[in-house]
Amino acid sequence: MTANATTVANPLQALATLHQSPWLDFIRRSFVLDGTLAKLVREGDIRGVTSNPAIFQKAMGEGTEYDAQMRDVLSTSILSPGALYEKLAVTDIQAAAAALAPVYEDSKGRDGFVSLEVSPYLARDTHGTTHEAARLWADVARPNLMVKIPATPQGVPAIRQSIAAGINVNVTLIFSLAAYRDVVEAWLCGLEELKAKGGDISRVASVASFFVSRIDAKIDAEIDRRIKAGDKQAPALAALRGKVAIANAKMAYVYWQEIMQTPRWKALEAAGAQTQRLLWASTGTKDKAYSDVLYVDSLIGPQTVNTLPPATMDAFRDHGRVHETLTTGVNDARTVMDQAEQLGLNLEGVTATLLDEGVRSFADAFDALLGSVAAKQATLMGEKLTSLKAHLPDELAKAVDSGMEDWRHAGTLRRIWAKDATVWTGGPEANWLNWLDVVDERRANLAELEAFQAEVKARGFRQVLLMGMGGSSLGPEVLAMTFGKHEGFGHLYVLDSTDPQQVAAFEKKIDPHHALFIVASKSGSTLEPNIMLAYFQDLAKRALKDRAASHFVAITDPGSKLEAHAKQEGFWKIFSGDPKIGGRYSVLSNFGLVPAAASGIPLRLFIDDALRGVRLCDASVPPAINPGVRLGIIMGVAAKQFGRDKLSIIATPQIMDFGAWLEQLVAESTGKLGRGIIPIDDETLGGPRRYGQDRLFIYLRLATEHRHEQDEAIATLIDAGHPVVTITLHSKRQIAQEFFRWEMATAVAGAILGIDPFDQPDVEASKVETRKLTEAYEKTGALPPETPFAQCGPLAFFADAANAAALKGAGSDAAAVLKAHFDRVKPGDYVGLLAYIERNRDTLEWIQHTRLHVRDAKTVATAAEFGPRFLHSTGQAYKGGPNTGVFLQITADDARDLPVPGSNYTFGVVKAAQARGDFDVLAERGRRALRVHIRGSLKDGLAALAKALHAAL
The missing domain is CATH 3.40.50.10490 (Glucose-6-phosphate isomerase like protein; domain 1)
Structure with missing residues (x-):
């Protein structure tokens, strides 16, 4: 034993004689609550505590000690697992801070700290790290907290900004002398900024966590590899095993000593600033050939901290040697560093790799931690x-x-x-992502919807008719069909068809005197809801005169033509959509919640359930x-x-x-x-x-x-x-x-x-073709003529040139034409039945029976759709998706037609134009498509078509 070595009953406590503080790299709720931490503090074994995601993962992911608080929190709050973890962690950190408070007071703010890490996911995000450091500092609200920030290039500016804000900072993941220099500069700049704006720099503490054993693990592995490979410098390499990490740390301490002598530091010290102490981290020995206290024994020196995992702490307490080693052998340390460079051990590359691995390791540990919390949360919430x-x-x-x-x-x-668009194509996707936030936004503004719901109930509406297409109608339809009628509210009907028979059927269900009309259109210029509005507004005006507008509500994006129309007409309510939410993602926005309110769905319960879905997808x-x-x-x-x-x-x-x-x-x-x-x-x-x-x-x-x-x-x-x-x-x-x-x-x-899931280019293409046809009708009073290529009784068959050529030779027999068409179906294809007819019980039964017959005959998937509603739905995939669809479009003569008020065309004309526009785009995209038109009785025509299909298949 050297002359200045000291052996005492408890070496941990003796470190104080050399002005080094032992901190414990461990935290667990039971360890705090059962008094173990307080005992270690009281006896002088430790003077601080650090935490990291791996430590919390072991604590929270095992056992039941956190279950009670989880249940309590979850009974009153709807949280993401990340937010739940923070509540648990903050509770532990605050309890540990209380246990360490006597040390903090006795040392005048020099010791007695507990560290909490910013999210490892933010290691490469300066702004995010700065914001989270401030938030954690405020949430914990204890003067002896240290916020851990990594020494990445992006973390260094956040360190400066946090110090300047008066936040105690534990800088972590320092491996190289160059990185340490950057950290020291950030610390000094932060103190200078705080001083310049009149802040109290005497209460701002910081440590620089310099990692040790991981360097030897990397360097030794490279040494062993080269020796095994027969490197001629094997003896020199072997002599460096287990020495580079300690030499690297000693060089960092030498730099710290130099900084302490600079006029810059002396000026800050005179103003009351504390030194930023070096903290030796990663001090558990990883190589069993070395002493289990190697990285404690070898790095003892004044104005430093050593943070020890529990096993290393126990080992040092048992057989550690307390003597000042940090300031001895400095020349030997320089020699080790020089030899490492001469032998090509690439310490600079190793430390860069270790920083990347450290960031990744902490993120992996955080993933495991949050995964454990999420799994426990799901278990505790059960059937919620x-x-x-x-x-x-x-x-x-x-x-x-x-x-x-x-x-x-x-x-x-x-x-x-x-909201990073590069997740998809790097295009305009970021402009369509407010559906991520809309549940929180609507919940925060729920009073508006609840007031509307109360007014609807007070006015006693017996029916609610929603007019819309696609995303504006399908979500409300789910609500209507799933929840039905609520006591005290009218029945919610959803109209999303231009079929005149279907419009007429809805008209029969509505008494304008007792009906609330809701028109929903994001763009405010979509053809279908506009003509539905024209029809039912005309109906209401004839029945209600100047009171009609008080029965109308619009849901549309700000600045739309529909908004202007609703204001001009004096509609009862206008609810705004979010221009950054596409129609099909809008069900949890006003486009779903306004109809929900009008139909009596308990809004707060509904939106809270939605929020649970949001939080678990966080x-x-x-x-x-x-x-x-x-x-x-x-x-x-x-x-x-x-x-x-x-x-x-x-x-x-x-x-x-x-x-x-x-x-x-x-x-x-x-x-x-x-x-x-x-x-x-x-x-x-x-x-x-x-x-x-x-x-x-x-x-x-x-x-x-x-x-x-x-x-x-x-x-x-x-x-x-x-x-x-x-x-x-x-x-x-x-x-x-x-x-x-x-x-x-x-x-x-x-x-x-690899696609943009928020655009719909082929839906737009169908709209363009429909518009061309309706404009032609406006000018000429007729749609462009067309000629069937085959006709059999009430069934007339139409196709574009390419599809007609493919069916050439089938003859005019309906079964033969259909057989030729469906013979084109191959394994992996699907068949789409696209029916532009009234959607009612009879037609639903017909299309279901037919699709199953096709499926069973061809062993392919079958889609059964009604037009024009599918144009704003599956129509996009049929035209723009994989070319595996074989389509049979079904149109029919209208038993009756209805005028569109203010237009030359009728609902029947619009529906016909939509069907033909749809077919034209299918043909343009090279789809296998056939159209059959039923003349005369729809019932008889569907029976004839079913018979022909059975024969064909």
Whole structure:
């Protein structure tokens, strides 16, 4: 033992004689609450505590000690797992700060600190780090807190700004002397800024955490590799094992000593500033060949801190040697550094790598921590949350797991929440992402909607008629079909058709004297809601005279033509949409919530359920347990890598209308650039042999519905090896959670497919063609003439030149034409039945029977759609998605027609123009399409078509 070495009963306590402070790198709630921390402090073993994500993960991810606080918090707040973790962590940090307060007071603010780390996700984000440091400082609100900020190039400016704001900072992840110099400069600048603005610099403490053992782990591994490879410098290399990290630390201390002698520091010291102490971090020995207290024994010196993991602390207490080692052997340390450079050990490269690895390691630990919190949160919330269970074939399951790990590693979800368009194509996507925030925004402004709901009830409306298309109608339709009529409120009807028979049917259900009319259009210039408004506003004016406007409500984006019209007409209410939310993502905005309010849905309960969905899809929830991301990756990977691009939606009866909304969201978002996912809604389940290898099944299951036959059919599909995702809702109101889950999932799937999920170029193309035809009618009084290429009884067949040529030779027999058309169906294709006829019970039964006949005959997916509503929904995918669709468009003579007030054309003309415009774009995109027009009785024509189809198939 050297002459200046000291052996005492407790070496930890003896470190104080050499002005070094031992801090413990550990925190746990039980460790604080049971008095263990206070005892260590009282006995002088430790003088501070540090925490990091890995430490919290072990504490929060194991056992039940945090369950009580979690339950208490979750009973009154709807939080993301990230926010929940912070509440738990802040509680622990505050308790530890209280235990360390005597040290802080006795040392006059020099010791007695507890450290809490800013999110490791912000390590490369200066602004984010600065903002979070200030927020954590305010939330913990304890003078002996230190906020941990990493010494990345982006973190250094945040260190300066935080010091200048009077925040105590523990700078972490310092590996190199160059990085340490930058940290010292930031510290000095921060103090100078605080002093210049009159702040108290005497109460601002800082440590610079210089990492030690990780350097030896890297350098020694390289030494061992080169020796094993027969390097001729093996003896010199071997002599450096276990020495470089300590030499590097000693050089940092030499630099600190030099700084302490500068006039710059002397001026700050005279004004009361504390020194920024070097703190030795990563002091647990990783190589068993070395002493377990090597990085404590070798780095003892004045004005420093050593932060020890529990095992190292216990080892040093047992057999540590207390003597000043930091200021001895400095020349030897310089020699080690010189030799390391001469031998090409590339310390600069090693420390750069260690910084990157440290950032990644802390982020990985934070992922694990938040994953543990999210899993525990889901368990505690139980049936307040919907659940997802995936049964996937092994190869698909492995690919999905790989995809989730890629997303976790890249932090892609955090980029979505940061509204980073490069997640998708780097185009205008960032302009369409306010759906991420709209639930919070609407909840904060719920009083407006609740007041409207109360007024609606007070006025006693017996019917509510919503007029809209696509995203403006399909969400409200889900609400109407799922929740039905509420006591004291009118029945919510949703009209999204230009079919004159359907418009007339809705007219019969409405008494203008007792009806509330809601017209919903984001752009305010969409053809269909405008002509519906014209018709029913005319109806109301004839019945109500000058009181008509008081029965009308508009939902539209600010500055639209509809807004101007509503103001001019004096509508009762005008609700604004958000221009940065697309129609199909708008159900949780006013476009869904205003109809919800008008129909009597309990708004706060509904929006709170939606908020639960938002929180569990938050950026803080790792992909593997994030409900939206997990589903989106399953969808995207299944479609892109395995050709399972037919998303078959099965739902129990009480929530089955959700599929119609979901169809639009998925199809219109993903179907473009020749790629996409084709949703197949309401296709009655068959046996496993009815399906090819292109399906992914989604089973939406309301737990309170006992649908044993559906459960059994799904189980049969799983047993046969088909991929099935089962989503269980415990109440109908949880449909609100599913709205957001599917919005997130669709955005994620779009990223995997490499498309912009927020545009709809081919929907616009159909609108253009329709506009051309209606303008032609306005000028001439007739649509352009057309001639069928075949006619059989009431059935007339039309096609463009390319499709007609493909069907040439089929003759004029209806069955033969249909056979020729459906003979073009290949494995992996789907068939779309696109019916521009009234949507009622009879036609729904007809189209369902027909689609199942086609499915069973061809073993392909079938879509059964009614026009024109599908134009604003699945129509985008049919035209812009993969060219795997074979389409039969069905049109018919109208039994009656209705005028559009203020226009030359009628509803029937508009519908005909939409059908022809739709067909023209299908043909232009090279789709296999055939149109059959029914002349005369629709009932007889559908029977004749069904007979011909049966014969053809």
